[in-house]
Amino acid sequence: MKDDIARKEQNIQTLEKEKDQLSIELLAKNEVINQQKEKIDEQAANExxxxxxTTKLKQADKNSSVLEEELENVQKTKLYKKNEALKKYIANLTNEKEEMEKALEVQSNKIDEINQSLSASKAGT
Structure with a gap:
């Protein structure tokens, strides 16, 4: 009986450590997501x-309008591709974050169940 209680208490400690680790990882993922969002905002400002x-340049030199349009298209394409890649990256991080939150909830539920079992075991002794 005492061994069972000690084992359950050890399980609780292990699960709480895992929960703490998941919380730390979740915070790190949130920080990465925030950084990536800042990059997207910065890219939007750059666009x-x-x-x-480009508009000012066209007004200053109409003779180079064809080259300027090509340059603008290349720049927009590059920025668009970068922006799309960052959006996909954020989506992946967000999915990972949600999975970690679910895992954290499962761990919390396990701890609650063990605590209830432990309380019942202690009450029975």
């Missing part, structure tokens, strides 16, 4: 600047 600069 806006590029658009404004």
């Amino acid at each position: 806006y600047k590029i658009k404004n600069l």
Whole structure:
């Protein structure tokens, strides 16, 4: 009986350590997601600047309009591809975060079950 209680208490400690580790990993994932969102915002600001600069350049030199349009398209394509890749990365991180949250909930439920079992065992002794 005492061995069973000690084993359950050890299981609780192990699960709590795993829960703490999952919480730490979840915080790290959230930080990465926030950093990636900042990069997307920064890229959007850069796209806006590029658009404004391109417009001013067209007004200053109409003779080079064909080259400027090609440059603008290349820049937009590169930024679009980068932005899409970052969005996919954030989506993957968000999925991982949700999986970790589910795992954390499962661990919490296991701890609650063991605590209830332990309380029942202690009450029975």
